[in-house]
Amino acid sequence: MDNNTILCKGNDVIALAAIRCGCDGYFGYPITPQSEIMEKLMEEKPWETTGMVVLQAESEVASINMLYGGAACGKKVMTSSSSPGVSLMCEGFSYLAGAELPCLIVNVVRGGPGLGTIQPAQSDYFQAVKGGGHGDYHFIVLAPASVQEMNDFVDMGFDLAFKYRNPVMILADGIVGQMMEKVTLSPPKPRWTDEEIIALSGSWATTGKPSGRRENIITSLAMDAAVAEKFNEKLQRKFNEIRRREVRLEKIKCDDAEYLLIAYGAMSRICEETVDNARAQGIRLGLLRPITLFPFPSEQIAAMTPQLKGILSVELSAGQMVEDVRLAVGDKTPVTHFGRLGGIVPAPDEVLAALKRTYLQNENE
Amino acid sequence: MKEEIIIAGFGGQGVLSMGKIIAYSGIMQGMEVTWMPSYGPEMRGGTANVTVVLSSRRISSPIVSRCDTAIILNQQSMDKFESSVRSGGLLLYDPNGITKPPARKDITICKIEAAEEAAKTGNAKTYNMIVLGAYLKKRPVVQLENVIKGLKKSIPERHHKLIPANEQAIHRGMEAVR
Amino acid sequence: MDVNDIIQPENKVYGKTPVLTDTEMHYCPGCSHGVVHKIIAEVIEDMGIQDKTIGISPVGCAVFAYNYLHIDWQQAAHGRAPAAATAVKRLYPDKYVFTYQGDGDLASIGTAEIMHACNRGENIVVIFINNAIYGMTGGQMAPTTLIGQVTATTPYGRVVELNGYPLRITELLAQLSGVCYVTRQAVHTPAAVRKAKKSIQKAFENSGQRKGLSFVEIVGTCNSGWKLSPVEANQWMVENMFPHYPLGDIKNEELGIKDWLKQ
Numbered sequence: 001m002d003n004n005t006i007l008c009k010g011n012d013v014i015a016l017a018a019i020r021c022g023c024d025g026y027f028g029y030p031i032t033p034q035s036e037i038m039e040k041l042m043e044e045k046p047w048e049t050t051g052m053v054v055l056q057a058e059s060e061v062a063s064i065n066m067l068y069g070g071a072a073c074g075k076k077v078m079t080s081s082s083s084p085g086v087s088l089m090c091e092g093f094s095y096l097a098g099a100e101l102p103c104l105i106v107n108v109v110r111g112g113p114g115l116g117t118i119q120p121a122q123s124d125y126f127q128a129v130k131g132g133g134h135g136d137y138h139f140i141v142l143a144p145a146s147v148q149e150m151n152d153f154v155d156m157g158f159d160l161a162f163k164y165r166n167p168v169m170i171l172a173d174g175i176v177g178q179m180m181e182k183v184t185l186s187p188p189k190p191r192w193t194d195e196e197i198i199a200l201s202g203s204w205a206t207t208g209k210p211s212g213r214r215e216n217i218i219t220s221l222a223m224d225a226a227v228a229e230k231f232n233e234k235l236q237r238k239f240n241e242i243r244r245r246e247v248r249l250e251k252i253k254c255d256d257a258e259y260l261l262i263a264y265g266a267m268s269r270i271c272e273e274t275v276d277n278a279r280a281q282g283i284r285l286g287l288l289r290p291i292t293l294f295p296f297p298s299e300q301i302a303a304m305t306p307q308l309k310g311i312l313s314v315e316l317s318a319g320q321m322v323e324d325v326r327l328a329v330g331d332k333t334p335v336t337h338f339g340r341l342g343g344i345v346p347a348p349d350e351v352l353a354a355l356k357r358t359y360l361q362n363e364n365e
Numbered sequence: 366m367k368e369e370i371i372i373a374g375f376g377g378q379g380v381l382s383m384g385k386i387i388a389y390s391g392i393m394q395g396m397e398v399t400w401m402p403s404y405g406p407e408m409r410g411g412t413a414n415v416t417v418v419l420s421s422r423r424i425s426s427p428i429v430s431r432c433d434t435a436i437i438l439n440q441q442s443m444d445k446f447e448s449s450v451r452s453g454g455l456l457l458y459d460p461n462g463i464t465k466p467p468a469r470k471d472i473t474i475c476k477i478e479a480a481e482e483a484a485k486t487g488n489a490k491t492y493n494m495i496v497l498g499a500y501l502k503k504r505p506v507v508q509l510e511n512v513i514k515g516l517k518k519s520i521p522e523r524h525h526k527l528i529p530a531n532e533q534a535i536h537r538g539m540e541a542v543r
Numbered sequence: 544m545d546v547n548d549i550i551q552p553e554n555k556v557y558g559k560t561p562v563l564t565d566t567e568m569h570y571c572p573g574c575s576h577g578v579v580h581k582i583i584a585e586v587i588e589d590m591g592i593q594d595k596t597i598g599i600s601p602v603g604c605a606v607f608a609y610n611y612l613h614i615d616w617q618q619a620a621h622g623r624a625p626a627a628a629t630a631v632k633r634l635y636p637d638k639y640v641f642t643y644q645g646d647g648d649l650a651s652i653g654t655a656e657i658m659h660a661c662n663r664g665e666n667i668v669v670i671f672i673n674n675a676i677y678g679m680t681g682g683q684m685a686p687t688t689l690i691g692q693v694t695a696t697t698p699y700g701r702v703v704e705l706n707g708y709p710l711r712i713t714e715l716l717a718q719l720s721g722v723c724y725v726t727r728q729a730v731h732t733p734a735a736v737r738k739a740k741k742s743i744q745k746a747f748e749n750s751g752q753r754k755g756l757s758f759v760e761i762v763g764t765c766n767s768g769w770k771l772s773p774v775e776a777n778q779w780m781v782e783n784m785f786p787h788y789p790l791g792d793i794k795n796e797e798l799g800i801k802d803w804l805k806q
Contacts, residue, residue, distance in 0.1 A: 007389045007398065007519065025634055053633045058659035062626040065619060065656070069599070069627030072617045075634045095620050179427050180385065180400035182392050206615035206631070208638055210594045217609045219600075219618035272425035347430035 004185040010150040010176045013183050014080065014106055015040035017154035018052070022191040023104075024075035025053040027066035031085045032118040033174040034108035038080070050191055060085040064092030064105075071101035071167075072218040074197040074205030076158050080106035082174075083124050084115060086132070093167065094133025097235075098220025100204075102161035104154065105139070106170045108177035111316075111343040119343020120174030122265060125320035128171045129294045136232055138239050139169045140246065141293040143264040147181035149291075155186055160246065162200070164238055171293060173316065175266035175345065248291035249300055253279065257286025259359060260304060261351070262325055263314040264290045271314055273348035278355065285355065293321070298328035305332040310359040314351055315339045334359070366396070366421045368506045369429045373414035373446055374438025374459075379493030382519070383436075384415035386497065389515030390507040391419040399427035412441050419506055434504055436496060438479075440464055457500055457542070475503055476543045483534075491534035498538020509535070560588045566610045573773025575763030576604060578730040579672060580611050582740040583641070586747055587614065596639040597631050599624040601653075603645035604678040622653020625660035628667045639750055641668035646685040647677045650712040657716065664721025664755040668746040671713065671758065674765040675784060682768035686710040689783055694768070709787055713760045717794040717801075723755035725794040729762045729785075731777045742792075762788050 008016070014037045018026060028038045038056060046052035057063035063079045070077035081089060086107045096103060107128060111121035128141050140160050142153045150172060157168040192200070198207055209215045222228035250268075253275050254260065263271040268289040278285035288304070290297050301311075311333055313322035319337035326335050338354040340346045346354075370387065374380045384400050391398040396419045403414045416432070418424050435446045437458040443465065450456050452471045460466065461480040477499035483492040501512065512535065516528055562584035570576045587596050593614055600608040602621035609616035619627045624642035632640040649657050649671050657669065676694055677683040683696040687709050691700040701709075717725040724746060728739035739761060746757035762784050766776035794800045 005392070007385065007392055007400070025630060027630060053630075055629070055633060057626065058655055061623065062629075062656050062659065065623035065626035066630035068619065068623070069617060069630035070634050072627070073597075073631055073634055077630065077634075091620055092623075099618075175401065175427065178402055180388060180398075181424075181427075182398055206597050206617055208595050208597060208635070209613065209615045215609075215613050216615045217618070218616070219609065221606060221618055266427070269424075270426040270428060276425065345428055347428060348426050349430060 004187075006183060006185065007180050008147055008183045009036060009178065009180050010144075010147045010172065011036035011108065011178070012040045013147055013151045013185075014154060014170075015044060016185055017151045018078060019044060019046045019050055020186050020188045021155040021158060022050065022076060022189040023052055023078055023154075023158070024191055025055070025066075025070045025077040026079065027055050027057050027063040027070070027077065028079050028081065029057050029060045029063050029085060031060075031082045033110055033120070033177050034080050034082050034106070036177075037106065052191065060088040061092070064089035064096075067103050067105070068092055068096055068099070068101060071096065071103040072099065072206050074201030074207060076104075076192070078104035078106065078154075080108065082108045082110045083112050083121070086124065086127065090127070090132040092133070093139070094135050094137065095220050096167045097133070097137035097139070098135060099218050100165040100235075101167065101218070102158070102165050103167050104157045104161060104170065105167060106172065109171065109173045111341070117343040118174070120178075120266065120316060120345060121341075121343055122173055122267060122316040123318070123320065123341075124171070125293065125315065125317060128169055129296070129324070137235065138242070138294045139167050140164070140242060140295075141169045141171050143171050143291060143293050144176055145265055145268045145289065147176065147179065147183045150176060151183050151185060155189075164242060165204075166238065166242070171265070173265050174343075243295040246292060247295045247297045247300065249297040250289040250291060252287040252289070254286035254288060254304065256284055257304075257307065258284040258309045259286070259355060260308050260311045261285065261287045261314055261355070262290070262301065262311060262321070263287065264293060264321065266345070267314055267316055270346065270348050271351055274351040274355070277348055277352050283355075283360070290321075296324045296328070298324065301325060301328040302330075302332075305329055308333045311335045312351075312355050312358060313337050314346075314354075316345065317341070366419070366506070368419045368434065368504065369432040370417045370419075370434045370436065371414060371429070371432045371446055371449060372417070372436040372438075373412060373442030376413040378413070378438050379490075380413045380438065381415050383493040383497050384417045385519045386512065386515050387417050387419070387507070389519045390512040391515075393511035393514040393518070394507050396421055397424050399424050401427040412439060414442065414446075434500065436500055438496070443467065455503055457496070457503060459496065473503070475499065477538060477541060479538065479541075482537055482541050486534065486537065488530065491530060494531045494534035495538035495541065498535035499542035500538075501535065502539040502542050560584045562588045562593055562613050564611050564613055568611060569607055570604065571767045573764060573766040573776055574604070574678075575674065575730050575761060576672065578736060579670065579739070579761050579763070580608065582730070582736060582743055583643075583670065584612050586740060586744045587612070589744065590747060592639050592747070595637065596641070597635070599628045599631070599640070599642040601642070601644040601648035602679075603648050605643050605645060605672065606679070608643050622648050622651070623656050624648070625653065625656040625665070625667070625669065629660050629663070629665050632665055632667050636666075639668070639747055641670060641747070641750075643670045644672070645678070646671070646673045646675065646687040650686040650710050654712070657712075658719070661716045661719045661722045661756050661758070664723075666750050666753045667756055668743075668750050669756065669758045670743065671760040672763050673760055673788060674763040674768070675709070676765045676768040678765045678768050682765075686712070687788075689787060692783075711788065713758065713788075714793060716758055721755050722758055722794060723796070724749050724757040724792075726758075726792045727760040727762060727788060727790050729780070729790055731764070731780060735790075760788070762790070
């Protein structure tokens with residue numbers, strides 16, 4: 001076993017991955033269940049090694065606006081929080097998207113609404129995927145299901161953010177954040193030099209105006225309605241390109257499936273076991289796991305409908321992703337939601353029982 | 366090979382770190398592992414517990430409703446987890462403070478007087494290592510050399526001088542388990 | 544002699560700094576913003592730091608400040624400029640970073656961000672324009688609005704029981720250890736403009752020497768919001784604003800902190 005393979009908590013590995021992928025700055029505010037991210041960064045002291053800045057801000061409002069300032073400089077910057085803190089950041093999300101700033105936001109979701117519970121949940125799907133802040137915008141939303149993916153999605157998130165000049169959110173949950181698994185750390189990459197930043201983002205980033213270049217202005221303001229419409233159309237073209245090119249998903253035992261579970265993040269891990277348990281009982285069940293929640297794998301789900309008798313969308317929520325599943329499927333296949341609320345996580349057999357209750361009542365009789 | 370373990374007791378008994386050492390030992394032995402602290406449906410009740418899964422294949426759910434082994438260190442955990450052990454599985458417990466001993470007939474039930482043994486060593490902190498030794502004696506899912514490697518990985522280097530004491534405690538647990 | 548005979552190099556007595564753009568300003572005639580923009584631009588030119596300066600504009604009348612200076616700019620969310628500036632300066636420690644904020648932006652919605660940027664001693668410059676009113680949204684009460692002052696949301700004058708007191712945030716921030724230089728200036732006379740420019744230059748120099756945060760308040764006029772002519776507005780400011788917001792240094796290396804409670 002090499003030294004880069006370790007047993008690590010999901011939250012801790014976010015910090016390690018950030019340092020290793022050449023992140024320039026982290027700005028955050030403590031909130032359970034993700035405080036380990038900043039704690040680990042402070043313990044690692046990356047400012048002494050890579051030069052990465054780590055700063056505890058006075059609030060999530062400040063940290064998201066620090067992210068705005070840093071991202072506007074063309075730097076690789078990130079923050080992390082959990083649901084109530086993410087709600088506070090939503091104004092900043094809208095400005096970041098409106099100013100087309102690449103950055104990474106990690107949301108280790110807990111139960112809501114309000115102060116809610118520190119237990120894991122997936123009840124912020126709408127907020128992450130449909131907006132949260134005001135205006136017509138989307139984040140690219142990645143849903144890790146393992147500690148390894150928590151590691152891998154940090155670097156991938158920054159790549160996507162800079163490719164599209166758009167914020168990327170890692171939508172994790174308390175389970176993936178708090179559990180430990182075997183993880184192979186990415187090989188370290190150096191931070192970008194000032195010259196590399198200018199080569200990559202010099203056409204727009206506020207790096208200081210040399211003589212001979214126009215001033216770079218980062219703003220989301222467009223007072224003229226015609227200008228604002230043109231800009232919004234440009235944003236929408238970008239989101240459509242992301243929809244075409246960046247869908248990621250995993251299919252497990254789907255080839256001969258008659259029934260399909262759709263689940264993301266930690267819930268998909270539980271559903272994977274449900275699939276095994278169901279198949280042991282002769283039920284041809286498969287699992288489709290969206291890895292990107294925006295863009296959502298609508299076409300891939302729709303393509304499966306001819307073989308399916310029923311879909312169970314399983315979430316730690318009252319039914320949010322299920323709306324996107326229904327939009328993808330239309331009336332071609334029955335779609336039902338199953339979820340637990342308030343931080344309760346269903347066991348694999350509970351999901352199987354829900355599937356049987358919904359679709360296999362008659363066959364059992 | 367797949368072993369699903371629930372370890373449950375009071376906070377401070379070293380439940381989480383014992384789980385971490387087992388998980389690290391599994392990695393040293395080339396297995397897939399997950400370690401999930403009391404964070405899901407079982408968290409209520411004020412006691413600490415952790416679910417560790419060791420497997421030669423990719424692990425799906427880190428949260429289990431049934432386990433192969435339950436290591437139980439207080440009565441509340443006994444009430445909660447006795448029924449979770451799969452038929453044919455193992456329930457290992459410290460009788461100290463247990464008012465209602467386990468009664469199942471379809472599982473192997475073992476006792477480790479870990480509190481008493483730890484008191485004999487004069488080092489209460491070795492409690493969880495004694496329990497670990499008892500577990501390893503009954504379920505040798507990981508080799509002792511990999512446990513020692515796992516120990517080295519899971520405790521900070523400044524505490525590595527304590528490893529021999531921990532190793533002795535593991536042996537003590539192996540001998541004391543009934 | 545016609546005008547072309549006069550426009551000759553040897554007759555030049557004043558030149559616009561090239562750091563200012565040629566864009567026509569959107570500010571109302573008589574507004575203080577234009578003068579403050581100009582002296583910031585002149586300081587940047589004098590110090591030769593145009594390529595190293597990044598400005599953060601606020602929400603408020605000065606939201607469009609980025610149209611008027613040939614430097615890189617960010618436009619921040621309402622009140623959050625000090626947070627954005629914090630990150631810029633931390634990530635580019637060799638740049639000169641300044642925020643330009645009004646009284647609503649800095650002293651109302653953005654109090655947490657300015658307070659903590661000051662307290663952390665961020666090596667940035669804060670230019671704070673206090674004209675005791677919300678200009679852009681049409682003349683509503685600001686935290687710095689004077690007692691009895693009529694605004695769109697205090698149509699019968701500001702009343703303490705309802706609206707509290709005019710906030711002397713500059714004196715509050717001067718108490719914080721991370722702040723090295725705090726001054727209050729105005730730009731209503733040529734002499735005042737010269738003093739204000741010196742203060743802004745000192746603030747930028749402090750930033751270069753990493754002494755901490757430098758805070759320059761400019762008591763300004765909003766003749767549109769105050770519903771006065773430019774000349775009347777200047778007079779009203781001298782008579783009403785200056786007694787509550789007295790000019791001069793509040794904190795510097797020689798003075799320490801002025802005992803403002805006794806004023």
